[in-house]
Amino acid sequence: MKIPVNRWLNFLGAIGAGLIVVGFCLILLWHDPLVFWNDDYELSVLPVFADVARSWCEGHWPLLSPYSWVCGNLAGEFQYGTFSVFVNSAVILIWKFPLTFSQQAAALSITHLFVLAVGAFLLARDRRFSIPLSIFVVLVASLNGWIICWGATDWFGALGAFAWLPWAWWGAERALDPKRTKWRFLWSALFVYLVVTGGFPYTVVMLVLLLVWLSLKSLAQTRNPWSILPLCFGTLLGLGLSAPAWLALFDYVQGSARELQAASAHWQWRVPPAALPGFILPCWTVKWTDFFTRPMPHPATELACGLVPISALVAGLIGRGRELVREMKWELILLAVVLLLAMLPTTGVFRWSFRWLPFFHLVLAICAAEALQMLRGVGSGLRSPGSATPATTAFALIVLTALTMSILRTSGLYAFPLTGIFLGLAALWCFLEYFLRDSGFHGWTPPAITFFALLATYLCIPPNCGVPKYNLSQELLKPSPLDPRRLYLSIYPWAEFTYRVEKKTQPVGQIARPGSTSMWAGLRFINGYSPIRPAGVAREFATTIHGEVNSAMGDYLLNYQAGEVGELALLGVDGIVVAREINIAPQPASEWQLVVSTDEGRVFHRRGAPFAHVRSVTSIDSRPNEQFVSATISRVNDSRNRVEADVGQRW
Template sequence: MTSLLQRRWVPPAILCVLVALMALLPFARAHLFYLADDSAAQFAPMWRRIGEQLLSGSFPLLDLDSWQGGNLAGEALFGLWNPVNLADYLLVTRFDDLALASAVVKTQFLVILALGGYLLCREFGASRWAAFAVGFALPFSGFILFFQAGTWAAGLMTFAWVPWVWWSARKAVARTLHPVWAFVFGALCVTAGNPYGVLAILAIYIGLFAEFRKLRVVLIGLSVLAVVPLVFLPLVGAASVGSRSGMVLYNSGMLQPGIGDLLALSMPSHSPLMKVFDPSDIRLHVPATYFAWFAVPVLPWLDWTVLRRRRRELVSAFVVSGVYLVFCLAPSNLWMFRWPLRNIEGLFLGLAVLFAVLLSAGLRTDHLRRRIAITGGALLAGTYLSVASYPKIAVHHVIGALLLAGLTALLILAARRGNSRWMAGVLTAGTAVVLVVQTTWSPVNSSVTQTYPTPTVHLPYTGTVAQIADVAKEPRDRFRFGNGYAAAGVPSLMAYTGIAFMKYEKALCVSHRETCADGYTRLFTPVQGELTIADLTRVETVVVQRALVNAPQPQPGWHVESSDNDAIVLRRDKPIAFPHGRVSAWSPNLIAAEDTMDGARSERVRFRGTGTLTFARLNWPGYRAEINGQTVPVRDGPAGLLTVDLPGDVHEGELELAWTPPGLPAGIVCALLGIALACALGMRRPSVRSSGATQ
């Protein structure tokens, strides 16, 4: 058994298995733990939708059936250029239970994060047992588990690659790993689609340049950053029609941790006092700033001279930790980076490296009374800060402090015996015990929206659906919010988007949470001659929540298909024209003879006469139109719908529409140049360098 544990692959393999098992604990306690807030409204349903399109042979840069949520290239967060993400989306199509699918996918990324943290700590010379303990604690830190895994899936799917970026980059700079691997892991991080991944890469390479002071660091970093245009130029291109354009710098206090929250990063029950999403609340109800149970209690027992002796080789760890500490205390909105709490995971990663290195040197047990007194004082201070933040759960705070005291005592006993395996066991078991306690006190993240109904993958409606409903009104389970309709493959006007299409939102008074009570009237008000938005968007079914609009009167051409105390469902009397195309209106002097689509991004319409063609497409930047080979302009019609005015001197021909995400060709070229640079940097044979790890 001893010889088996000494094999290099065994500890990381055990780590992966343990993390996977422990990650299922929150799911076992609360079936919807991994399907809260944005995961229910945006991510999981669209994962299934993308997976279905991939299976049909289509690469979904644009999903017309999701309307303003359908610019998937511009949205970026779905990571369409990331092969791991795409494989997971195919996997999700095998599940009818999206809560279970989310748990499986997110468990995978928690394992990737833990293994990356282990390898990173080993690269900095940490012992196996210390790297194991820290790697196990990292994915179960408060923000990563309750926010990134629980709701903001794109954040987890991006941050999981950050330790790998750091590990591969440091080894590539030191010539013990081919730079192509630094490019691969950097590309996986960037293509996951969250801009915080780019921020992490910048912080890491700045730290590595400070550590190595070599041009090679800059060149490897440039090879990785060359992937950024591929992912984010479409996002920048869509900004002109969306709600997140321009640079913003202000502070609302939203999700902004304070110094006191960071000092309590070992308290299992600490509820940070900060502005949250519910305006009637003043604190988080999950331990979002919790890092690891041992982070504060072991401080007096560490050999701090290690940092002085190894300061040169730990420079990047100091830089990354310092950069993220500054970002954690930054204004609430800094360009596209909002809510400073999101930066705390980067701080945790930097601290994880430093803790692993310090733990590897062993714990000092001399001056026993003095160290016990300091630990006791630190626990009392953490308890006081937690009670001051949320006195109502003072019992939880006291129990948490006593738990930390007991675990610390066990750790010191193991240290006095000089048994590193026992120390690793206590550190790991303590993390598991604290996780059990935390998920008992906080089974779900109640500080984010819990009101989204769980999207299922079966639905009786056919055709494009318009829904008039509000998630805040009962009953909710009869309705679909965000991308709920996408989970069932049903086209819907009410999809989720993080970038928005302002003209569309204003015209319909719609968001992923609700339609205003006036939404029904707006849907059926003529906006182009006698045609309504319902006509121009080719809606066939309208679902109305009676709690919002009690007795909607069917408009001409519509009838009530079903009605009960909760909802009224309206259906169009006649089928729409060109069911396999998107043209929705044409001028009286114009005849649309044929409409053919070659995928979502290309369409051809044969016509006779002159006038205007309107399409059931939003006019996202990137469209181009040609008539008989001659380029013609496109413009916004009602609600931002794509409209083409035919030239007066053309009376017959074919209109060809095509859409390409803004910057896509340039992005592809940049990414290819990046991998070429990485290959060129690796043409010299790497030398062998000792990792410096202790056993």
């Protein structure tokens, strides 16, 4: 038996919900045109996607990149969605338009936020929420503090994968519904594939937790172990479709620096218990453990959820607690588990537990919508006279939090005017609950308050206050003054402390090419941005995540391994870039010539013609006691993912 649904209403509602999210993002762009253009988006995501678009235009699958040795294995890096049909399609389409860097970043993020919004809407509608409540779920799931401050503006892989998690939840619940067709498992398979290939391991773990939770819930409700068979089959099929992505990651991480990361990394960026009032007032400022394991004052912007969800859930537990717990015990358990995971230290190759927050916000939105529906009575229009308890609860929570904030001195830099705006919104909500109680617009009050609370949050608190910005100009699309025929090693200090706009307001990167920015112009560099830093040159040269070579290693390479038979020559390095802040030069001087010197740095080229990409050597370090006959190399086909050449023995 099929479940009757108004598919056209759901379709139009989903598109409308997505457009509301797009409109919200356009307001943020109007306020700050660079809001989506920060940190990793600048040094990693966008230059790599420029190379991905170039690769597809050349007719090659972008598994590898010839423009970075550290970040050359794009498939293994995982975060670039190499095996995701959607990510690659979005990149190809967006790069067809003549957009600036910041506009490309905005287009990519907004596209995925639209997908996230549509998925959240369909998930809410399948749970029999009204159109207004479904849009409320969309706003919290798509525009919460963590998604806007990190996923959409810095760590694209997090957004690229999480955009499909509501879809995976929607597909999994359909797979568990015996009233649907025998092919219902296909939805689950498709969205499991899209989540896994989206490019964020944390979201894959979220998916695993979600699937385990849904399976346990189904088994407890049906007492039938066969009820989860379609979900299991769909999940296995989705994992099979995404196998190239996770197999490449598993192979790549073996022996990497990420596998050997310091134990202190597991304690960074956890949600501190003292920060929890930030769910009510995001300006609440306490100490969080940052990237360098330092306790630093930080506003709770990541906890921003638009005022309504927490207020509605608290009001529901106060007003109809037993009924709400009986109806939603499984969702409340999941909510508590996810919040606990966000507060605990990580383990293994994972770090920064606050990355669980987008999943928490999604579950919170579902729970809050259920509480609102229960408090106001059942009905798709929510037009019956209802309780103003959520609104009055919101007002009381803001007053109590503001008083506590003033007593404990946790107001930080952004309490004014945000606290006053939230008080005004809560008062307006109370008024509208009474004034519109018999109106058809009554049900639209929660999503409206949520929209304006989130907007006020990001207009008052910079959504990127935890990460650096760099002034990277469109000139980086040009290789000049570097030579695309040469392989460069760039020696530069920590980009985060040296090149951020607070330190250098002028355009940077034309010489040093920090991170993976060499990919924009198709320049061949040893350096590259890699959170994994795989075994090989990344570990050998002790590179950091942002592509910097360890200073002691840089000094050793330039002073002792830059000669005619040194390690750099064996690797084919015939270009050296040295940032102005570093006072060294490659030795011996007779082997190198200074070709460019600017305020940013110096460029040295090895004397003579650039090295050939394919060369014959007579000795290698791994076999020190052997000598090899020099070979003749001809008909070299140096394509993107492989190199072919005719090799003959030289007599």
